Amino acid sequence: MxxxxxxxxxxxxxxxxxxxVGIIFGxxxxxxxxxxxxxxxxxTYSLGLDNGLALLLGLYVGGISGGLVPxxxxxxxxxxxxxxTTLDGYPMAKAxxxxxxxxxxxxxxxxxxxxxxxxxxxFAPTLADFAIKFSYVEKFLIIxxxxxxxxxxxxxxxxxxxxxxxxxxxxxxxxxxxxxxxNGEWRLIPPGTEYWLEQGFSLLPVLIGLFGLAAxxxxxxxxxxxxxxxxxxKIGQHEKFSLSIFKGQxxxxxxxxxxxxxxxxxxxxxxxxxxxxxxxxAKTFSKNPEKxxxxxxxxxxxxxxxxxxxxxxxxxxxxSLGIPGDSTTALLIGAFTLQGVQVGPLFIGNxxxxxxxxxxxxxxxNLAMFVMMYYAIRYFAMVVTIxxxxxxxxxxxxxxIGAYTINYGIMFDVWTLLIFxxxxxxxxxxxxEVAPFIIxxxxxxxxxxxxxKTLESFGDLTIFFTKSWIAVFLWVLIALSVGGxxxxxxxxx
Amino acid sequence: xxxxxxxxxxxxxxxAILAQPFAASAADLPKNIRMVIxxxxxxxxxxxxxxxxxxxxxxxxxxxxxxxxxGAVNGLKALERDKRGTTIMLFHxxxxxxxxxxxxxxxNPFEEYTVGATIANNPGNAYLVxxxxxxxxxxxxxxxxxxxxxxxxxxxxxxxSEIGFSAMKNAAxxxxxxxxxxxxxxxxxxxxxxxxxxxxGLADVINGSIQANEQFTQxxxxxxxxxRFVWITxxxxxxxxxxxxxxxxxxxxxxxxxxxxxTSVTLDGTQDFTFDKEFFLIFNKDMDxxxxxxxxxxxxxxxxxxxxxxKETAAFFTPNFRPSAEAREHxxxxxxxxxxxxxxxxx
Amino acid sequence: MGNLTHVxxxxxxxxxxxxxxxxxILGLLGLAIVIRxxxxxxxxxxxxxxxxxxxxxxxxxxxxxxxxxYFSAMVPVGDIWPNTGMGFLLCSxxxxxxxxxxxxxxxxxxxxIPLMIxxxxxxxxxxxxxxxxxxxxxx
Numbered sequence: 001m002x003x004x005x006x007x008x009x010x011x012x013x014x015x016x017x018x019x020x021v022g023i024i025f026g027x028x029x030x031x032x033x034x035x036x037x038x039x040x041x042x043x044t045y046s047l048g049l050d051n052g053l054a055l056l057l058g059l060y061v062g063g064i065s066g067g068l069v070p071x072x073x074x075x076x077x078x079x080x081x082x083x084x085t086t087l088d089g090y091p092m093a094k095a096x097x098x099x100x101x102x103x104x105x106x107x108x109x110x111x112x113x114x115x116x117x118x119x120x121x122x123f124a125p126t127l128a129d130f131a132i133k134f135s136y137v138e139k140f141l142i143i144x145x146x147x148x149x150x151x152x153x154x155x156x157x158x159x160x161x162x163x164x165x166x167x168x169x170x171x172x173x174x175x176x177x178x179x180x181x182x183n184g185e186w187r188l189i190p191p192g193t194e195y196w197l198e199q200g201f202s203l204l205p206v207l208i209g210l211f212g213l214a215a216x217x218x219x220x221x222x223x224x225x226x227x228x229x230x231x232x233x234k235i236g237q238h239e240k241f242s243l244s245i246f247k248g249q250x251x252x253x254x255x256x257x258x259x260x261x262x263x264x265x266x267x268x269x270x271x272x273x274x275x276x277x278x279x280x281x282a283k284t285f286s287k288n289p290e291k292x293x294x295x296x297x298x299x300x301x302x303x304x305x306x307x308x309x310x311x312x313x314x315x316x317x318x319x320s321l322g323i324p325g326d327s328t329t330a331l332l333i334g335a336f337t338l339q340g341v342q343v344g345p346l347f348i349g350n351x352x353x354x355x356x357x358x359x360x361x362x363x364x365x366n367l368a369m370f371v372m373m374y375y376a377i378r379y380f381a382m383v384v385t386i387x388x389x390x391x392x393x394x395x396x397x398x399x400x401i402g403a404y405t406i407n408y409g410i411m412f413d414v415w416t417l418l419i420f421x422x423x424x425x426x427x428x429x430x431x432x433e434v435a436p437f438i439i440x441x442x443x444x445x446x447x448x449x450x451x452x453k454t455l456e457s458f459g460d461l462t463i464f465f466t467k468s469w470i471a472v473f474l475w476v477l478i479a480l481s482v483g484g485x486x487x488x489x490x491x492x493x
Numbered sequence: 494x495x496x497x498x499x500x501x502x503x504x505x506x507x508x509a510i511l512a513q514p515f516a517a518s519a520a521d522l523p524k525n526i527r528m529v530i531x532x533x534x535x536x537x538x539x540x541x542x543x544x545x546x547x548x549x550x551x552x553x554x555x556x557x558x559x560x561x562x563x564g565a566v567n568g569l570k571a572l573e574r575d576k577r578g579t580t581i582m583l584f585h586x587x588x589x590x591x592x593x594x595x596x597x598x599x600x601n602p603f604e605e606y607t608v609g610a611t612i613a614n615n616p617g618n619a620y621l622v623x624x625x626x627x628x629x630x631x632x633x634x635x636x637x638x639x640x641x642x643x644x645x646x647x648x649x650x651x652x653x654s655e656i657g658f659s660a661m662k663n664a665a666x667x668x669x670x671x672x673x674x675x676x677x678x679x680x681x682x683x684x685x686x687x688x689x690x691x692x693x694g695l696a697d698v699i700n701g702s703i704q705a706n707e708q709f710t711q712x713x714x715x716x717x718x719x720x721r722f723v724w725i726t727x728x729x730x731x732x733x734x735x736x737x738x739x740x741x742x743x744x745x746x747x748x749x750x751x752x753x754x755x756t757s758v759t760l761d762g763t764q765d766f767t768f769d770k771e772f773f774l775i776f777n778k779d780m781d782x783x784x785x786x787x788x789x790x791x792x793x794x795x796x797x798x799x800x801x802x803x804k805e806t807a808a809f810f811t812p813n814f815r816p817s818a819e820a821r822e823h824x825x826x827x828x829x830x831x832x833x834x835x836x837x838x839x840x
Numbered sequence: 841m842g843n844l845t846h847v848x849x850x851x852x853x854x855x856x857x858x859x860x861x862x863x864x865i866l867g868l869l870g871l872a873i874v875i876r877x878x879x880x881x882x883x884x885x886x887x888x889x890x891x892x893x894x895x896x897x898x899x900x901x902x903x904x905x906x907x908x909x910y911f912s913a914m915v916p917v918g919d920i921w922p923n924t925g926m927g928f929l930l931c932s933x934x935x936x937x938x939x940x941x942x943x944x945x946x947x948x949x950x951x952x953i954p955l956m957i958x959x960x961x962x963x964x965x966x967x968x969x970x971x972x973x974x975x976x977x978x979x
Contacts, residue, residue, distance in 0.1 A: 038535040038562075039974040042544060132718065135693045158876065162869040169862050175597065176855035178651050181682035185855040186597055198566055198598055213907075220903040223896035224943045267685040321718070322705055323685040334536025337704065340807055342741055344708025345718060389943035390955055393936040394962050396907070400914075401928070401966060401978070407533070408561035409571075409977035414911055422904075429891055430884075448858040449682070456854065457679075457695050461845040525923035527977060559923065561977050579922035650851075680851055 006050045006357040014047070015364040018055040020372060022062020026069075027380075029076045029395070030208045030402015033063025034328045041334055049339040050357040056335055057358060060328050061113060061311055061365035064271075065373065068105040068304055069380050073098055074395070076211045080203060080272040081307035083438060084279035086211065087153065088292065088299030095295055099381045104245065104297050105304040106373045108253060112305035113366035115257035116264070116312025121359050124348065128320035131265045136457060137467040139269055140450035141474035143443050146273045148478050149280035150436035151485035153293060163433045167440025172448060174200025180268075180449045196412045205403040205416035206441060210434055212399045213421025216392050218428070224388050245297060252282050252298055256305035263306075264313020264325045271310050271326040272442045278306025284484045290492070293435075312362065319347050319355065520783030523579045526558045529568035531584035538615050538704075541808050542772040543583040546612050546792075549801050553791045565591065566598060572606065572777050578784045582606075582775040585615070586768075587652040589828045593835050594651045602775055603825055609774035609785055610792050611820040613810040616727035616735050617702035618770050619751070620646070620657060623691055624712070624719035631724050631756050634661070634698065638676050639669035647679040647687040647696035653770055654700045656831060657726045657758075660766040662838040664758045673838055692717055703748070704809055707741040724758060725751040728767035734811035766834070771813065771827075773820055789816045902942045910935045918979040925971040925978030932963035 044052025072089030154160020176182030282302030314325030918927020
């Protein structure tokens with residue numbers, strides 16, 4: 001490739017700057033990579049295509065990666081795709097291994113990013129042709145597979161699965177969205193609440209309510225005890241960190257990266273499914289699955305490699321079909337049209353320089369992400385030493401910003417935060433489980449559309465098993481995952 | 494370069510101060526205005542149309558205008574709550590089509606809100622078939638329907654994507670009453686779902702757009718993904734405003750081949766049905782009319798200067814400024830036509 | 841087996857299929873839980889009395905009350921200066937200060953001063969960052 005034709009100090013600076021801003025957005029609960037790209041999109045008009053993309057791709061990679069910081073240190077996922085990072089990262093941080101968890105997460109993110117970039121660079125058009133073999137049936141099965149992780153995450157199988165289905169149920173409140181193929185009718189809206197609930201509850205406010213506000217309420221209930229002090233966190237006393245922690249985990253890392261990339265390639269399946277699926281696979285194939293959810297480094301690796309794997313994957317359908325793989329890449333289409341560049345199946349052939357520039361920007365962004373985050377870990381990790389009476393009020397304020405801005409200024413989203421904050425607190429009191437609930441909530445709408453559309457188009461229940469070899473393969477994976485969880489549950493007893 | 498945005502803003506406001514002061518007679522607009530749009534995407538055509546006009550208005554009037562992609566329902570709600578003119582909306586024909594199609598919670602904007610100036614068209618709304626489809630043209634499709642053949646059309650129900658489908662049904666009914674039953678919808682969502690419906694063999698015809706689908710029409714016929722245009726719904730007047738080079742390999746002359754009058758989807762046996770996706774402003778019903786005049790005048794000057802047209806054309810919009818009163822009349826007329834089409838085929 | 845597995849979906853009512861299905865599963869799971877955990881459910885009164893008895897009521901209900909006031913005040917305050925984010929800024933400063941004092945154990949001036957600095961600085965910084973730099977809408 002003729003690097004000199006697009007690379008310039010400005011190009012590198014924009015990528016690195018974008019990555020930094022992205023990390024900040026990702027690290028704030030409720031602010032996402034999508035939002036970072038959205039707010040910076042208009043700026044790209046004056047930058048020209050290659051430089052504009054450099055900025056946006058930096059934001060994308062940074063935004064996806066930054067989410068691991070609050071997920072690990074505060075137990076609040078910074079973005080939906082870092083939910084599964086919370087599951088093992090936060091227990092690690094509580095046990096005083098926050099710094100180690102961060103390092104693992106950041107390294108796994110780098111691996112995920114690079115693997116997916118390699119796949120993007122080498123196989124984009126081929127993979128896009130493969131992705132369009134996935135019809136409603138296969139997409140439903142992928143979602144079902146991701147949902148099967150609910151069982152794996154439950155400490156009490158019955159209560160956990162109940163929580164998961166409750167999450168699905170609540171996600172269906174509101175309009176059956178026409179933009180996803182629904183008929184625009186309302187359902188499950190309690191009488192009198194139509195004005196607010198017409199569009200249902202938004203994901204981000206629910207997420208930060210359940211994880212952020214509920215945690216504050218929980219602390220308030222127990223009186224804001226000093227709890228985690230500087231002593232508990234081994235800040236500064238550099239825990240030994242070497243690549244040896246990844247020994248025996250390379251398969252996990254590569255598999256998770258590939259799963260993340262693959263989920264990204266499938267349009268409409270959604271970014272959060274990437275880390276959920278990687279996590280569930282890591283647990284299914286792990287030698288000690290019972291450790292997952294209690295601070296298992298492999299869980300953090302799977303989740304972070306998975307969600308960064310998404311970045312390269314989501315660009316595949318964008319650049320080889322003109323179809324975005326997730327909500328962030330949907331915005332990139334805007335960047336292309338702003339510059340009068342068409343995206344579609346001929347994009348790569350017609351714009352070889354831009355294509356190279358994008359690959360290169362992704363590479364710089366991943367490396368910059370790694371370097372910046374790796375060296376900032378010590379400062380990140382200090383967050384937990386801030387006294388609670390300062391930390392929690394600020395978190396509350398940040399949650400409000402995140403909730404209010406996620407849909408560009410809807411006050412009901414802020415109230416959603418409170419509703420689900422209280423709900424999350426009550427859930428733990430009645431032993432319902434938050435992790436399966438939120439996974440059900442995230443995947444519920446996609447599960448609905450793909451399920452109903454399958455029946456609408458094929459009119460037969462057997463199609464779920466007979467559509468293609470892909471469907472059969474997915475059923476095997478689902479069976480493995482469910483069987484594995486059931487086996488673990490009985491072993492526990 | 495995170496401060497680029499700020500630098501830009503500073504530059505923009507500086508220009509605004511230097512620019513000649515705006516005609517003093519009109520009512521002052523609020524300093525900070527929020528322009529909500531009927532789409533939740535900041536990468537889509539509505540957002541682009543909105544940001545082009547918002548930038549121009551900010552410069553002209555020396556106020557801040559912020560575009561917020563809150564979506565149709567939330568946008569209209571925000572508009573309803575704010576009588577002071579601090580919230581305005583930019584949307585397209587969905588605003589009234591949603592109500593015509595019985596969309597839950599949608600009202601007639603001409604009664605419940607004040608409809609303002611039109612600013613641009615997106616001429617891209619189109620229908621496509623697979624490259625190997627037996628149908629070469631709309632004529633073939635309507636004839637097939639008349640011969641009792643079932644034609645499945647992938648659309649997103651309830652708005653801009655459905656109106657062309659309704660027109661096809663209507664044309665089938667005009668040509669051979671009863672044959673409209675043979676044109677059946679495949680209800681899908683996004684563009685990717687519609688494409689997928691074709692590749693899965695679930696749809697014979699799909700709704701799409703020049704912008705999103707043109708490259709698929711350049712693919713080899715033996716590629717599963719290859720497509721062909723059969724109909725572009727825009728009126729010939731609108732397409733005449735499109736850039737001559739068109740989009741990709743599809744020149745303006747090619748576009749005209751797929752549009753009325755060369756490709757005819759009849760409205761009533763004499764006239765052709767056409768649909769231009771038009772972007773226009775919507776205001777709160779009780780907003781001070783003097784403010785709307787101010788906006789109209791500012792827009793008139795902006796379009797007089799001619800810079801905005803270049804920007805719109807570059808983003809594949811066709812400029813079509815009409816001041817509020819004229820726009821209202823035009824859009825209401827349009828609404829009446831579509832209302833009749835929709836009630837005729839559902840009757 | 842053709843007919844047994846055959847289903848026809850009416851698009852107009854298709855919005856009810858999945859909610860009904862999930863509702864049924866939820867009902868069955870709920871029933872199973874009620875049967876299995878009937879003892880604990882019967883004792884839920886004492887369970888909640890215990891929770892309420894042991895909780896730090898001032899801090900818990902104080903947090904809830906402050907949050908409700910904070911959320912309720914934001915929009916009316918913001919409406920005085922429309923689309924400037926002032927509602928957020930002017931409500932967040934007292935919120936951070938008040939909830940900080942509420943959360944603080946053995947309150948001393950030495951602890952309160954840094955809190956007050958944060959209470960003013962953090963919302964201002966965040967407000968500037970989002971409204972000015974990133975051009976986002978705040979209440």
